[in-house]
Amino acid sequence: MTGAEFLTESLIRCGVTDVFGIPGGVILDFLYELDRRKGEITAHLSFHEQCAGFAASGYTQYSGKIGVAYATKGPGITNLLTPVADAYSDGTPVLVVTAHSEKQLDRNIRFTAEQELDTVALFRSVTKYAVRIDSAEAFAGEVKKALQITAGGRKGPVLIDVLTSIFTAEIPETEPISGTETTQRVTSANYIIEKLKNAHRPIFLIGDGIHQSHTEKRICELAEKTQIPVLSSRCAEDVMPVSEMYYGYIGSHGIRYANFILSKADLIIAIGNRLAFPVNSDSYKPIYQNAEMIWIESDPAEAGRHMPHCTCFPENAADTLCELSKRTVSYKDPDTWTAICQKLKTALFEMDVNLPVSMAAEAFRAIQPDAVIVNDVGNNEFWSSRAYLYAGIANRMLYSKCFGALGCSLGKSIGAYYASRQPVLCVTGDQGLQLNSQELQFIGMHKLPITILLLNNGASGMIRSREKLRYPKFVHTTAESGYGTPDFRKLAETYGIGYQTFSPAAFENMDGPLLVEAQFDEAIDLEPNLPRGNRCQDMSPAMDKVLFEELDKL
């Protein structure tokens, strides 16, 4: 078995069906082996390696399988840095396969041969594991290790940079693997059950870790059975969106009723959530005067962070939830607490729906239930998040969560399509769409059923908002200050992609590539937000004072 055969066989056994990249000399032998196994695994040609990386991310975010991107040496490799750093921040299991031609790397000179890089040095700080493989003997072991690390524990990207001759070299006989899952002993469940016995207002605070551990159904069933309300981080709003026990996402641009509910909790059980919101800020601190926090965190390094009034268990969400689901879990007077939550939601559900939110919600209501929504970065993603809850849909929704990689959505949409084989709705802004517009060629030439909802305010909106708060004028963020957009209708036509101006009907078919443009005034800012120092439920613009005080007292 050659190195390329072993690697390809391993990927197939892990369930990987689609990989993404751009060919180059040193990677060709891997590409030809992928081509030989075409019925089982397909290599797709990207038009910028950055989008190959995002496609791999979108693929794994949707499917839970490992995402794979490959590149040739030199700029092919460095072009992958952004999606790899994004995958690292977001805990996305992406395997990056690159290759090199030189066995020896002389780090004293700038490059040993043209385009040769110290890839491990470049990628070490944004991967779980990065390795340069120069021996056929070590190859199989390193591939197994890479697959286990990328998908194990807190997931994340891994890079293998392979001496090109290993792809065609015979490697020592060994069995390809298909990944392993381990179960740990759980001590958190008992603690949670005991604490709940004396709690009046408990909540689950979930995050993307629920998706990553494939426990969406379990948390939903547990919440409904125990009547414990669930709040989430913004990017986990699609875990159990239509459950009666779900009450939206918290945060400085969060849902008002979610922030209200959090402010009233007396027990916060954080699970699959890294606690990235500003826990120690004046907005959230008052909560811990009344509430205890229990935190299930699979990454031991994260678990070492200090959280106020918090007991942390370095355990996996899946294991804890599995254990809890087998046990009797109850708390004091669920009816009163769920009635309060319901009252808050009802009172505030219609609030904060501005034009972009209502238009996105109309689009969301029109799409098929199996369609995948993929978000870009900027104000558009926040409008999209809000519209999602407002629309009351249950589609899967992907984000660049923590890294905020502008322009990621086209690549991720491509990956999400191949993972789901369902239509994809890509929500993006005018700056993000431009950043990687070359990938429209991929969508157009393969006639993928990807509908792009372009929320076009002709501005770099998020930075413009920040300028508005602090500076005397705008620079490079509005049409008047140096920012610009092309004619998006012509851009779509260039790539054989349909074009329509916004109407809900545009989202009904989703049977081919389509760009739907919704235009807004650049002055529409991101609202509501949380002014520094305000308690988390006291968002801006301020709501009616009487209503606020009534709800705050509940």
Next chain:
Amino acid sequence: MTGAEFLTESLIRCGVTDVFGIPGGVILDFLYELDRRKGEITAHLSFHEQCAGFAASGYTQYSGKIGVAYATKGPGITNLLTPVADAYSDGTPVLVVTAHSEKQLDRNIRFTAEQELDTVALFRSVTKYAVRIDSAEAFAGEVKKALQITAGGRKGPVLIDVLTSIFTAEIPETEPISGTETTQRVTSANYIIEKLKNAHRPIFLIGDGIHQSHTEKRICELAEKTQIPVLSSRCAEDVMPVSEMYYGYIGSHGIRYANFILSKADLIIAIGNRLAFPVNSDSYKPIYQNAEMIWIESDPAEAGRHMPHCTCFPENAADTLCELSKRTVSYKDPDTWTAICQKLKTALFEMDVNLPVSMAAEAFRAIQPDAVIVNDVGNNEFWSSRAYLYAGIANRMLYSKCFGALGCSLGKSIGAYYASRQPVLCVTGDQGLQLNSQELQFIGMHKLPITILLLNNGASGMIRSREKLRYPKFVHTTAESGYGTPDFRKLAETYGIGYQTFSPAAFENMDGPLLVEAQFDEAIDLEPNLPRGNRCQDMSPAMDKVLFEELDKL
């Protein structure tokens, strides 16, 4: 003086007139200071940070001044990796300014706050110096150090990642600097003069180091005075292209007469040339049986590489050339040797001119003498190189030399325009143009006088050529095998850029943005090449045997 004021003042004093980037929260205070000094320095908005980096490279490659790119934290920074690695490989002085908001970086967890990165870890291996600056006291010193390092010795990129609050903080009183140049004592000149006394067939072998040390005029005058023929690496063909003493570029895709002349040399004086050609291969080894090599190399690490039959002086090209120009330099019988060189050039000048070469040459003959030519990567750059000599022009010509960064040409063209304020001819291929096509927005909205010559063979030509040699079929490199191109006329129109199919007249005005498309059959391969094992003058396709033997005997 604030940090932003000091940095901006320093850049202005170094002669920097234009910088490139995309704004984001943490970098805004620097951007506003640049804006305040708008008459003296201009910040330009890019549409992908990758192109901001390439614009900085193009700016410095043309002007010799420091190129500056800035980015905001997170993906803004990682998007700069490719142009920075390119600048490192090519010895291009690019200063990258980025910023961060967190004073403490906890390397145990994946990110301290959203988008925060260990930038120094990411950039260390592809910069001369990378530093995270967290104290206002250290700021001025670090800026001075960065400017000195980027432009000193063997040039290259430097990254300063600034705590954002330093931009508005008062920094200790200090004088901004404007870079320094140092002169070293030279020992190579005597050695060269002594060796030349007994040489019959000496040559200068120059490279891009001549541009970097701004000694184009000096080497040209020296060669003409001493009658020593000059050969070059491909990317230094524009150093003294119309001098009678210049005989083209060597290499495996080099000019036949250049390789012939190299094969006959008995003294090779390499200056401003890294000796990156395969010196030790069977193609070049026979040369050193008769020839000695003298190598002036400013980078001590490079100077440590072993070269056959070579005496290396770790000195600067500028210093050596300055010294030589003051002295009497002569060798045995210049008339015989220059007659041989002239005979070779005359006999072979018309050879190897295929369709893309002749079309590019027609374009080159049509452009203004002040226009800058910027190349992309792939077969197109090799055709462009050949066309340049064939056309007999003397325009400045920029490349991505060693890193081969596909897609670099649009960004570099933008930088070259602001450095020169002259029309730019950007030569690119259909894959390279796609990779960073978003930057057409920059060119179109500012109506820059950039003419894009698109050599479109509808293929990933260089990889296709490699596949043809080794594999049973093509994968992802031709239209039939999965590669594709958009309608380039529509692409140009999308961005308000003119479009014409190829004609020499299209290149005469260059007064606004224009895309000129020349279409070729994908089957046109890169020729001539040097089959492994052939002596360097014996290129493929083989020339007439009788003529070859006649020339080989000279």
